[in-house]
Amino acid sequence: MAAATFSDEPGLFRSLTARPAVLAALVVFGLILVAALLAPWISPADPARMSVRARLSPPFGGAYLLGADAFGRDVLSRLLFAGRVSLSIGLGVAVVSTALGILIGLAAGFFRRLDAPLSRLIDAMMAFPDILLAIALVAILGGSILNVILALSIVYTPRIARIVRAATLVIRELPFVEAARALGSSNLSIMAWHVLPNIVSPVTVQATFIFAYAMLAEAGLSFLGVGVDPSIPTWGTMVNEGRQYLDQALYLILFPGIAISLAVLSLQLIGDGLRDALDPRLAKDV
Amino acid sequence: MNRAPILSVDGLRVAFRSRGRQVTALRDVDFSIEAGRTLALVGESGSGKSVTSLALLGLLPPNGKVTGGRATYRSRNGATLDLAGLPAKQFRKVRGREIAMIFQEPMSSLNPLFSIGEQIGEMLKLHEDLDAAARRRRVVEMLELVEIPAAASRLDDYPHELSGGMRQRVMIALALVCAPQLLIADEPTTALDVTVQAQILDLMRRLQREMGMSILFITHDMGVVAEMADDVAVMYAGAIVEEAGVEALFARPAHPYTRGLLASIPRPDRPEGERLKAIPGAVPPLTALPPGCAFAPRCPHALPACDQPVALEAVLPAHRAACIRASEVMADA
Numbered sequence: 001m002a003a004a005t006f007s008d009e010p011g012l013f014r015s016l017t018a019r020p021a022v023l024a025a026l027v028v029f030g031l032i033l034v035a036a037l038l039a040p041w042i043s044p045a046d047p048a049r050m051s052v053r054a055r056l057s058p059p060f061g062g063a064y065l066l067g068a069d070a071f072g073r074d075v076l077s078r079l080l081f082a083g084r085v086s087l088s089i090g091l092g093v094a095v096v097s098t099a100l101g102i103l104i105g106l107a108a109g110f111f112r113r114l115d116a117p118l119s120r121l122i123d124a125m126m127a128f129p130d131i132l133l134a135i136a137l138v139a140i141l142g143g144s145i146l147n148v149i150l151a152l153s154i155v156y157t158p159r160i161a162r163i164v165r166a167a168t169l170v171i172r173e174l175p176f177v178e179a180a181r182a183l184g185s186s187n188l189s190i191m192a193w194h195v196l197p198n199i200v201s202p203v204t205v206q207a208t209f210i211f212a213y214a215m216l217a218e219a220g221l222s223f224l225g226v227g228v229d230p231s232i233p234t235w236g237t238m239v240n241e242g243r244q245y246l247d248q249a250l251y252l253i254l255f256p257g258i259a260i261s262l263a264v265l266s267l268q269l270i271g272d273g274l275r276d277a278l279d280p281r282l283a284k285d286v
Numbered sequence: 287m288n289r290a291p292i293l294s295v296d297g298l299r300v301a302f303r304s305r306g307r308q309v310t311a312l313r314d315v316d317f318s319i320e321a322g323r324t325l326a327l328v329g330e331s332g333s334g335k336s337v338t339s340l341a342l343l344g345l346l347p348p349n350g351k352v353t354g355g356r357a358t359y360r361s362r363n364g365a366t367l368d369l370a371g372l373p374a375k376q377f378r379k380v381r382g383r384e385i386a387m388i389f390q391e392p393m394s395s396l397n398p399l400f401s402i403g404e405q406i407g408e409m410l411k412l413h414e415d416l417d418a419a420a421r422r423r424r425v426v427e428m429l430e431l432v433e434i435p436a437a438a439s440r441l442d443d444y445p446h447e448l449s450g451g452m453r454q455r456v457m458i459a460l461a462l463v464c465a466p467q468l469l470i471a472d473e474p475t476t477a478l479d480v481t482v483q484a485q486i487l488d489l490m491r492r493l494q495r496e497m498g499m500s501i502l503f504i505t506h507d508m509g510v511v512a513e514m515a516d517d518v519a520v521m522y523a524g525a526i527v528e529e530a531g532v533e534a535l536f537a538r539p540a541h542p543y544t545r546g547l548l549a550s551i552p553r554p555d556r557p558e559g560e561r562l563k564a565i566p567g568a569v570p571p572l573t574a575l576p577p578g579c580a581f582a583p584r585c586p587h588a589l590p591a592c593d594q595p596v597a598l599e600a601v602l603p604a605h606r607a608a609c610i611r612a613s614e615v616m617a618d619a
Contacts, residue, residue: 112348179395182343182470183461184382184412193408197399 022273036083093214101160109168208271294318298355329521403441
């Protein structure tokens with residue numbers, strides 16, 4: 001009967017790829033992901049090896065496809081290795097903030113007593129400008145990859161928590177939840193069985209956006225010099241280093257800049273596509 | 287049949303806090319249900335039928351509270367529990383295993399994201415210690431019991447693939463899979479069309495015969511009452527106004543409100559052109575109840591003495607009414 005329209009995996013994938021822009025975004029992001037994963041095997045050189053003679057050698061000529069930086073390091077190799085770090089930070093932030101956000105949002109939405117204190121906490125955190133909060137947290141915690149992930153997760157947790165709380169408030173009052181309660185379900189089983197599965201869609205969409213925001217924020221932090229340690233290549237630290245040679249070697253910020261833009265843009269498009277594909281009101285026509 | 291009551295409710299009072307004021311929704315509700323029998327709780331919207339059932343399951347909304355009375359329940363291991371003062375933790379053991387409830391909306395009472403087999407299986411997981419294969423067998427048995435055709439092949443169906451009647455059957459299976467002693471059915475057929483309604487009522491009667499549970503049947507439909515109930519309790523403005531066996535109540539109602547309700551049923555043998563007798567006026571708001579009998583302002587039999595509180599008293603053995611003129615009303619029928 002209507003089983004075909006139920007959003008099981010192949011159906012979801014089909015409705016995602018039905019939009020050309022989303023399909024393109026999936027391909028681009030997939031390529032970025034594969035390139036970053038395979039960095040140790042496909043990069044032409046050691047990203048840390050310096051060569052005084054190759055200093056600032058321009059791209060598309062000679063041994064360095066995308067040129068070399070001020071220390072004579074191969075930009076393409078650095079770009080690939082930096083991608084691993086930048087993507088890891090984005091993914092790490094998406095995962096950690098989603099987990100924390102679900103916990104806080106569920107607690108706030110499900111237990112009336114916790115709602116007011118947790119909601120005020122969320123509001124207070126959202127009142128800070130994202131980047132300032134992140135700068136303050138990194139300054140306190142120190143600039144390791146893990147600390148940047150932690151700091152940005154704290155920044156983005158309220159976004160997930162708000163969505164989860166709102167959805168939980170709605171679902172908690174649905175008749176099937178009352179029915180489950182009347183038949184002896186515990187709070188825990190109602191949360192796991194009835195609430196969580198029903199908030200997967202909006203949370204997935206938001207997590208995708210946070211992945212993108214976190215990569216942007218990481219680049220911003222590194223550019224400002226308060227991100228991960230400058231010795232670790234990320235797309236952000238590469239832009240930061242290239243900034244000083246803007247008049248001589250534009251490509252030093254151009255390539256990492258393009259990488260950031262492509263990754264963020266494709267993630268945003270995937271997020272939009274997911275939102276459309278997972279919304280039951282829009283899913284029907286596919 | 288064993289005639290010891292499985293649940294006896296005694297002076298149950300429930301109040302709601304609303305904008306700083308306390309509103310009494312149930313005023314000394316008394317009734318009892320015997321093992322294996324069906325009690326119909328009848329009344330208009332707002333008379334307190336649903337509040338009664340929610341209070342019995344400890345599911346009152348956060349602004350509602352039981353403020354008095356007892357609800358003595360005899361559990362299957364023979365212990366007696368007072369549901370009016372049971373701590374939340376113990377209520378969880380009562381719900382589903384001892385007392386189960388089904389609701390009016392079969393369309394939205396099932397989680398759309400899980401198959402019906404998973405949902406019934408989850409009930410068993412909650413209450414009984416069975417392995418996956420045994421659970422599956424029980425689920426199939428239960429679906430067969432509620433007369434779902436080709437039960438074994440429908441386990442993996444999702445709620446949206448079933449009709450309203452089928453969903454209500456699934457809800458009944460869900461409620462009865464742990465063999466509760468008491469089933470509370472809150473207008474289970476109101477959302478269904480008439481032929482399906484008759485099938486569901488038949489099914490519930492058959493299951494009651496086979497499984498021996500008691501049913502508290504909440505409805506406003508006197509036709510359904512006549513078909514389902516052994517005993518009837520009529521509610522008006524948060525109190526029971528009459529309680530009797532179904533035949534006695536239909537033959538000789540002792541409370542003017544019950545009489546009014548019965549007179550307002552459309553019947554085919556009514557002379558042509560005769561208008562349905564509606565009860566004049568409307569149910570008073572719970573915030574502005576008259577001092578004595580709540581029905582007095584609408585009652586054709588009201589006397590000045592009706593502004594005094596009136597208790598539910600026996601008119602005949604096993605027939606109680608809360609009216610000072612009960613015997614006159616009865617004789618008049």
